[in-house]
Amino acid sequence: xxxxxxxxxxxxxxxxxxxxxxxxxxxxxxxxxxxxxxxxxxxxxxxxxxxxxxxxxxxxxxxxxxxxxxxxxxxxxxxxxxxxxxxxxxxxxxxxxxxxxxxxxxxxxxxxxxxxxxxxxxxxxxxxxxxxxxxxxxxxxxxxxxxxxxxxxxxxxxxxxxxxxxxxxxxxxxxxxxxxxxxxxxxxxxxxxxxxxxxxxxxxxxxxxxxxxxxxxxxxxxxxxxxxxxxxxxxxxxxxxxxxxxxxxxxxxxxxxxxxxxxxxxxxxxxxxxxxxxxxxxxxxxxxxxxxxxxxxxxxxxxxxxxxxxxxxxxxxxxxxxxxxxxxxxxxxxxxxxxxxx
Amino acid sequence: xxxxxxxxxxxxxxxxxxxxxxxxxxxxxxxxxxxxxxxxxxxxxxxxxxxxxxxxxxxxxxxxxxxxxxxxxxxxxxxxxxxxxxxxxxxxxxxxxxxxxxxxxxxxxxxxxxxxxxxxxxxxxxxxxxxxxxxxxxxxxxxxxxxxxxxxxxxxxxxxxxxxxxxxxxxxxxxxxxxxxxxxxxxxxxxxxxxxxxxxxxxxxxxxxxxxxxxxxxxxxxxxxxxxxxxxxxxxxxxxxxxxxxxxxxxxxxxxxxxxxxxxxxxxxxxxxxxxxxxxxxxxxxxxxxxxxxxxxxxxxxxxxxxxx
Numbered sequence: 111x112x113x114x115x116x117x118x119x120x121x122x123x124x125x126x127x128x129x130x131x132x133x134x135x136x137x138x139x140x141x142x143x144x145x146x147x148x149x150x151x152x153x154x155x156x157x158x159x160x161x162x163x164x165x166x167x168x169x170x171x172x173x174x175x176x177x178x179x180x181x182x183x184x185x186x187x188x189x190x191x192x193x194x195x196x197x198x199x200x201x202x203x204x205x206x207x208x209x210x211x212x213x214x215x216x217x218x219x220x221x222x223x224x225x226x227x228x229x230x231x232x233x234x235x236x237x238x239x240x241x242x243x244x245x246x247x248x249x250x251x252x253x254x255x256x257x258x259x260x261x262x263x264x265x266x267x268x269x270x271x272x273x274x275x276x277x278x279x280x281x282x283x284x285x286x287x288x289x290x291x292x293x294x295x296x297x298x299x300x301x302x303x304x305x306x307x308x309x310x311x312x313x314x315x316x317x318x319x320x321x322x323x324x325x326x327x328x329x330x331x332x333x334x335x336x337x338x339x340x341x342x343x344x345x346x347x348x349x350x351x352x353x354x355x356x357x358x359x360x361x362x363x364x365x366x367x368x369x370x371x372x373x374x375x376x377x378x379x380x381x382x383x384x385x386x387x388x389x390x391x392x393x394x395x396x397x398x399x400x401x402x403x404x405x406x407x408x409x410x411x412x413x414x415x416x417x418x419x420x421x422x423x424x425x426x427x428x429x430x431x432x433x434x435x436x437x438x439x440x441x442x443x444x445x446x447x448x449x450x451x452x
Numbered sequence: 453x454x455x456x457x458x459x460x461x462x463x464x465x466x467x468x469x470x471x472x473x474x475x476x477x478x479x480x481x482x483x484x485x486x487x488x489x490x491x492x493x494x495x496x497x498x499x500x501x502x503x504x505x506x507x508x509x510x511x512x513x514x515x516x517x518x519x520x521x522x523x524x525x526x527x528x529x530x531x532x533x534x535x536x537x538x539x540x541x542x543x544x545x546x547x548x549x550x551x552x553x554x555x556x557x558x559x560x561x562x563x564x565x566x567x568x569x570x571x572x573x574x575x576x577x578x579x580x581x582x583x584x585x586x587x588x589x590x591x592x593x594x595x596x597x598x599x600x601x602x603x604x605x606x607x608x609x610x611x612x613x614x615x616x617x618x619x620x621x622x623x624x625x626x627x628x629x630x631x632x633x634x635x636x637x638x639x640x641x642x643x644x645x646x647x648x649x650x651x652x653x654x655x656x657x658x659x660x661x662x663x664x665x666x667x668x669x670x671x672x673x674x675x676x677x678x679x680x681x682x683x684x685x686x687x688x689x690x691x692x693x694x695x696x697x698x699x700x701x702x703x704x705x706x707x708x709x710x711x712x713x714x715x716x717x718x719x720x721x722x723x724x725x726x727x728x729x730x731x732x733x734x735x736x737x738x739x740x741x742x743x744x745x746x747x748x749x750x751x752x753x754x755x756x757x758x759x760x761x
Contacts, residue, residue: 128592136608246464249747253740255688257695258732261714265721265728276718336747390599394692398715412603413696415611420604428595 111443115436122432129428130421131177137417138173145169145417180421189425190418194411199422202407208297209278210392210403216300216319217326217388225331226377229338230370236343244335252332256391260325260398267321274321276399280314322399326391330384337380342373375446381438389427458752459745468744475738479550486521486528486547495548495705497540500529506717506724507536518543535726537713540703542726546734548705553738556621556690557683563625564686565679568632569672575633576640577663587637590630599692601627606698617700620693624686632675639671681746684739691735707731 137145142164164170168179183190187200195202232244267274279299286292292311294302300319303312345351346369354364392405400406404423411419459465478485488494500507510532511517517533520526521543534542575586605623613619643649644667652662693699694708695715702709710731717724 124588125592125595128588129595132592133604136605139608139612242464245747249464249743250736250740253684253688253736253743255691255695255708255711255732255735255739257692258711258728258735261711261718261721261728262732264718265725268721269719270722386597389597393597393599393603394695397696408600409603409696412600412607413698415607420600423600424596424604427597427600431595431597 111440115440118432118436118439122429125432126425126428129424130181133417133421133424134173134177134180137415138176140415142169184425189422192411192416192419192422194414194416194419195407199418202419203404203422203426206402206404206407209401210396210405212298212300213319213322213326213392213396213401213403214388215298217323217330220323220327221330221334221384224327225334226338226374228331229335229377230342230365230373232335233339233342233346233373234365245339248332248335251328254328256325256329256394257398259328260321260395263321263325264399274317276318276321276401278315278318278402279311280318283311283314286311318401322395322401325395325398326388329391330387333380333383333387334377338373338377341376342369345369345373348372375442378442378445379438381434381441385434386431389430455749455752459748462748464744465748468741468746468748471737471741472745475550475741476554478547479554482547482551484522485518486544487524488548495552497545497548497703497705498528499539499703500532500536500541501539503536504538506713506727507532507539509533509535509726514543534730537710537724537727540710540713542710542730545705545710546707546731549707549710549731549734550738552617552700552704552706553687553735556617557687557742560621560624560628560686560690561679561683564628564682565632565675567625567629568634569636569668569675571629572633572636573640573663573668573671576637577644577659577667583637586633590633593627593630596627598627599689602689602693603696603698606693610698615698615701617704617706620690620699623693623698624689628686632679635678636671636675639674640667643667643671677749681742681749684742684746687735687742688739707735711735 168176171179180190189199189203191197192199192202195205197205228244228248232241235241263274264276268276283292283299287294292302292306292308295305296302299315300312303309303315351364351369354368355361359368389405392403393409394405395401396403396406397409404426407419408423410416411423459469483491483494488496489498490496509517510530514533517526517531520531521528521533528541528544532541532543534546536542571586571590575583602620602623605626606620609619609622649662649666652666657666690699691708691711694706695712697712699708700706708731711728714721714724714727717727721728
């Protein structure tokens with residue numbers, strides 16, 4: 111197993127190399143002037159300003175040399191300057207990550223609990239009303255464009271009822287952070303508020319996070335529900351389930367102890383897929399709710415052609431996906447003794 | 453045929469079929485449902501005036517307005533059944549946007565399956581280092597988060613070939629073919645060991661003939677089915693790009709773009725609900741239709757779910 115883990119981790123730099131070469135090739139489609147204009151923050155004041163930017167960043171050099179220069183810097187931990195974040199890329203990642211992490215952690219809770227519970231319920235009552243209802247519910251979620259769902263939520267719960275505003279926290283919380291009366295130890299507002307016993311801040315950040323969490327969760331449910339349901343259906347057809355029933359065990363014990371546990375094994379494998387969905391989901395969700403996380407930054411960076419920002423985000427993503435999939439594989443081997451990693 | 457029968461008997465997939473047929477009807481009847489001002493440019497949404505503010509529908513019952521347009525009692529601007537945004541008529545945009553949705557969904561899916569087929573078939577058939585290389589390239593493409601990659605691609609292409617349907621579609625094709633390549637590769641790996649393939653090789657048939665006549669026709673069916681089930685999700689991704697301002701050019705009949713105008717009016721959306729609700733319902737129902745069919749399809753084709761509990 112250790113050999114397997116090491117081999118998978120060795121693949122990581124190769125994969126990231128491929129990904130970044132690809133993005134570089136991508137941006138080399140743009141002319142040096144176009145790329146130079148991405149570095150300008152203002153209308154160039156002198157005619158040679160463009161030239162100077164091109165020279166300074168080596169934008170007229172062959173693309174493989176530019177790539178080599180960038181790679182050299184990356185190895186030293188310098189990911190470059192992000193125009194859209196107005197700070198170095200590595201700092202930008204750290205700056206935006208906590209907000210997204212907070213969102214993702216809060217979203218995972220309802221996704222896992224409700225998704226698995228409804229999936230089991232749906233399988234146990236196959237082709238009954240509850241099965242059809244949950245499947246339609248999940249399919250509608252799967253078919254809902256994230257931004258439409260988000261806008262509808264904002265329309266009702268913000269514009270009409272004024273319950274849940276967009277953004278991350280209210281202005282008065284931001285002022286308290288600046289004044290130093292509220293300290294961000296972990297950078298996660300909800301956790302920090304609990305640590306300091308500030309329930310007003312906790313409630314405020316909760317108010318802001320409810321809608322994006324529901325939006326993220328609703329799209330994810332479909333996948334989880336579907337996998338749980340079909341895995342559960344398959345397990346319920348196994349002979350050991352028949353045996354358990356024949357022994358006279360109660361239906362509750364058969365389903366909870368014998369079926370559900372085994373049905374969870376394939377469910378664990380889609381952990382990686384859930385992660386990818388989440389990463390895609392936060393881009394749109396954070397944009398709609400104006401939530402200052404890594405996804406909104408990525409969308410802005412991509413639309414405004416902030417090359418180094420996009421590269422940094424993609425590196426981060428590739429890393430997260432490879433490590434995430436590895437963790438899923440290891441978990442899988444731990445849950446299911448029949449699986450041996452080689 | 454048995455599959456179709458099952459699809460028609462299941463209430464969920466029947467609903468899906470009805471939804472897709474309904475949209476197909478709207479797409480075909482578009483010139484009649486919403487007569488264009490300039491027949492040469494039907495996809496340009498009709499503008500009524502120059503006010504940027506959203507304008508409410510002219511009557512509380514939208515069907516009334518639509519009926520007036522169909523019977524030619526009123527022009528689009530007089531009836532405006534779904535209201536206006538940035539002075540674009542929402543009803544007109546939705547009706548002609550149906551054609552855009554079908555076009556985008558079918559073309560993206562078709563090309564993705566085609567590219568996946570080429571990559572997967574070559575890799576599986578010739579094997580060895582070529583297969584290894586192609587699959588590693590596939591892995592690299594899979595390491596991108598689909599949506600962010602597509603956004604970047606569309607953003608890079610925009611200054612090069614201009615904003616338009618094609619830009620967003622290319623972006624979704626470049627990052628969409630991988631799962632089909634993997635699927636068809638697996639199927640071909642199984643089929644290329646069959647006796648009839650060996651027989652064809654033995655009589656000296658060229659590789660192209662073996663691949664095109666013997667292997668691909670026998671391996672392509674599952675990929676085609678999966679592809680057809682993905683049409684809805686490509687329409688969703690395209691709408692997301694449109695929403696971020698990377699879709700069709702301004703004023704083009706495209707559902708995602710109409711909704712993207714709503715971003716400027718979020719605090720007042722309860723008054724301007726019609727910017728989100730009508731085009732949103734169009735996307736939702738269109739995608740739902742495809743997904744309902746796909747979901748039932750998957751159950752029918754999944755052999756593990758046959759038999760009794």
